Amino acid sequence: MTNITLALGDITEQRVDAIVNAANSSLLGGGGVDGAIHRRGGPDILDECRDLRASRYGKGLPAGRAVATTAGRLPARWVIHTVGPVFSTTEDRSATLASCYSESLRIADELGARTVALPAVSTGVYRWPLDSAARIALTAVRDMGTSVTEARFVLFDQRAYDAFETALNELPPA
Numbered sequence: 001m002t003n004i005t006l007a008l009g010d011i012t013e014q015r016v017d018a019i020v021n022a023a024n025s026s027l028l029g030g031g032g033v034d035g036a037i038h039r040r041g042g043p044d045i046l047d048e049c050r051d052l053r054a055s056r057y058g059k060g061l062p063a064g065r066a067v068a069t070t071a072g073r074l075p076a077r078w079v080i081h082t083v084g085p086v087f088s089t090t091e092d093r094s095a096t097l098a099s100c101y102s103e104s105l106r107i108a109d110e111l112g113a114r115t116v117a118l119p120a121v122s123t124g125v126y127r128w129p130l131d132s133a134a135r136i137a138l139t140a141v142r143d144m145g146t147s148v149t150e151a152r153f154v155l156f157d158q159r160a161y162d163a164f165e166t167a168l169n170e171l172p173p174a
């Protein structure tokens with residue numbers, strides 16, 4: 001049974017087995033949470049991302065997929081990089097956003113991670129509305145059969161925290 005918890009704060013400070021990164025398909029870093037993870041984690045993470053690109057993801061990691069590296073200087077053991085979909089008003093990309101979470105937890109299981117911190121994927125640069133993203137994220141994690149004992153959503157500001165809190169309280173039964 002996975003306990004879903006919410007925290008207000010910076011994901012790079014979480015003492016958990018694995019943290020999830022909202023990356024882009026290049027895996028070569030960027031702004032937002034991705035930039036913070038690489039800045040704080042140091043160059044080893046980027047080196048591993050480069051190797052993954054060279055060996056497996058020459059065309060980039062597709063949206064909805066996830067891949068792990070070690071966590072460099074971060075107080076976690078692994079970083080699980082996932083690529084969220086860019087929000088679209090003309091195409092429903094909810095399944096891809098849900099897949100970011102289920103794939104990340106699948107990778108966490110493979111690694112043997114029990115505690116995982118997750119950001120609100122796609123809600124920054126990729127412009128997904130918070131309320132909708134929160135519902136999709138929480139449902140995907142709740143419905144995933146996994147050995148992860150704690151899935152901690154780490155929300156960067158009060159607005160995001162409130163959106164996740166409301167969505168968690170209103171989550172329909174499984």
Ligand code: AR6
Pocket residue numbers: 009010011012022023024029030031032033034035036084119120121122123124125126127128154155156157160
């Ligand atoms: N800890 C927790 N959450 C954070 C942090 C942090 N340190 N910093 C930002 N957030 P974004 P995306 C929140 O833009 O929308 C990057 O350039 C932020 O407030 O990081 O999936 C990548 O390289 C927002 O709620 O990710 C991609 O190119 C959430 O994290 C692109 O952005 C996600 O915002 C991915 O865009």
